Amino acid sequence: MSATAAKPRSKPSWANELLYLARRYPLGVAGAIIMTVFVLAALFAGVVAPLDPFSTNPRASLAPPGSAYLLGADMMGRDVLSRIIHGARISLAVALGATFLGSGFGAALGLASGYVGGWFDLVVQRLGEIMQALPLLVMALVITASLGPSLPNTIIAIAIPLIPNVARVIRANVLSLRELPFVEAAKATGMSELRVAVVHVLPNTLAPLIVLATAQLGSTILTEASLSFLGLGVPEPYPSWGRMLSESAAEYVRTAPWLVIFPGLAISAVVFGANLLGDALRDALDPRQRD
Amino acid sequence: MSSVLEVTDLTTVFHTRRGLVRAVQGVSFTVNRGETLAIVGESGCGKTITALSLMRLLPIPPAEIVAGSVKVAGTDLLRVDDATMRRMRGSEIAMIFQEPMTALNPLITVGRQIAEMVMLHEGMGRAAARRKAVDMLRHVKIPEPERRAREYPHQMSGGMRQRAMIAMALACRPKVLVADEPTTALDVTIQAQILDLIGDLQRELGTAVVLITHDLGVVAEVAQRVVVMYAGRKVEEAPVAALFADPKHPYMRGLLASIPRVGTARGLASMDDRLQEIPGIVPPLNELPPGCAFAPRCKMADARCRAEAPPFEMKAADHAAACWKS
Secondary structure, eight states: OOSOOOOOOOOOHHHHHHHHHHHHOHHHHHHHHHHHHHHHHHHTHHHHOSSOSSOOOGGGTTOOSSSSSTTOBOTTOOBHHHHHHHHHHHHHHHHHHHHHHHHHHHHHHHHHHHHHOHHHHHHHHHHHHHHHHSOHHHHHHHHHHHHOSSHHHHHHHHHHHHHHHHHHHHHHHHHHHTTSHHHHHHHHTTOOHHHIIIIIIGGGGHHHHHHHHHHHHHHHHHHHHHHHHTTOSSOTTSOOHHHHHHHHHHHHTTTOTHHHHHHHHHHHHHHHHHHHHHHHHHHHHOGGGOO | OOEEEEEEEEEEEEEETTEEEEEEEEEEEEEETTOEEEEEOOTTSSHHHHHHHHHTOSOTTTEEEEEEEEEETTEETTTSOHHHHHHHHHHTEEEEOSOTTTSSOTTSOHHHHHHHHHHHHHOOOHHHHHHHHHHHHHHTTOSSHHHHHTSOGGGSOHHHHHHHHHHHHHTTOOSEEEEESTTTTSOHHHHHHHHHHHHHHHHHHTOEEEEEESOHHHHHHHOSEEEEEETTEEEEEEEHHHHHHSOOSHHHHHHHHTSOOTTTOOOTTOGGGSOOOOOSOOOOTTSOOSSOTTGGGOTTOOHHHHHSOOOOEEEETTEEEOOTTO
């Protein structure tokens, strides 16, 4: 036994908390690692990417994966790995941006709609139904066509059709929450309606919101792919995973499958990571799941 | 004695698809400082609607308070604007609910929920409010209040949650506490503790308590005066001893007769000792009979009872009832 057995117990509590959560939710940690890797790749794409994603090389056209091109090259001889790394910027910006924007506005609208009720609820829900009657892609098409193709416009175009879906789910949740005794009890303590809605009702809708948002993350990437394919997404030559996938899917899936597989894997990995992280977050944020 | 709560002619209706439901009709009562008034009656007689009308917590529409006044220390709650009413809630008139399991927000620590309310009404800073919350938890005899304040509602038992609710309700020293069946969801030993706690705090703070209950045992134990409600109306009011000794309204007599008495029953073999009941059910509030609402169930009812509503009048000193027959 050593005399210096006393452990340094002065670890800050948030570090302890983080360590505890990490042990409790190993899958969440895996999700966080996946997302961090992609975000870092996107942030430092210029440093991480082995080659220039824009430089073409006719002799390397459709080069299979090998030492020169780790994940192969596309028809114009551009390095697929570098394009995936640079594409992370656009795909993540679109996926996270559109999801946050759509979920944020949708949640706010759903909360207001469900909590206020009455004619306001009626109007909001009917407008939402009109929007939902149109296919997501058609809506996004119309919006980008009128705003013009650029990254922010693409994010807006993809976010807007998400709003009614989120608003609907949150509204349904709020309708049941607002009848619960603790909402009435909060009013009985003299809180204003707005405060009750934001402090007591909204946090209780977080669980379905997180599940919905992570589920939508994948579809936003694919919507962006469709828009890009139609020339209405983020303009060339900026690579996005969706466009890499959709441009090559029909033509090269047999002859040069790496053009399809690797961007597809990147999309799957992000969706997977986001779902793992989202599930863990949902549980970690609910005090009833702790102890 | 100074009355802190004066309810006069309170009338609350619901506009429903099946017509106008008169949930509370012309109910009046006063409660003095430090006094406990019990409102008793069976389910659906308008007890809870009366309580929610006092707090102005009913959803409007479909509910509407069409007449009456609710004066707390002279201020008529039914005449003030919404912002003033919000300030009054919690600081002048507070309420505790039947369901301690769901009356606290599951995502916020108990201490913070109390602190929020203190900050709201007394303009305290977060740290001071936090200390006050711990003080209040200690006050309602929750062991280890510092630790409990950091816990979430699901980590507490039902009785402890009801204590926490009481701590929250009384944190700003309201003049009036409306307790809507505060012990119904709790088991009997916890019931007694909670009632004792309310009584202790009431003596200490001078709070006037309106206790809504259907449990006559609870009434006998803690109330000084009792209002009996039937089908939205007040049918009898008296000090608790007088009411139990000599009920004037046949409904109240029926209620008292329906309490099982340990020691008098000689087992189920004897049919004479079967538990008394009041035949029939409460009439739907949207199709009340023209006369006395209790007439269809009353053994003493005659033609006048069925045709004409009896006035609420004094039957003895400090003992009033609405019945033609007493």
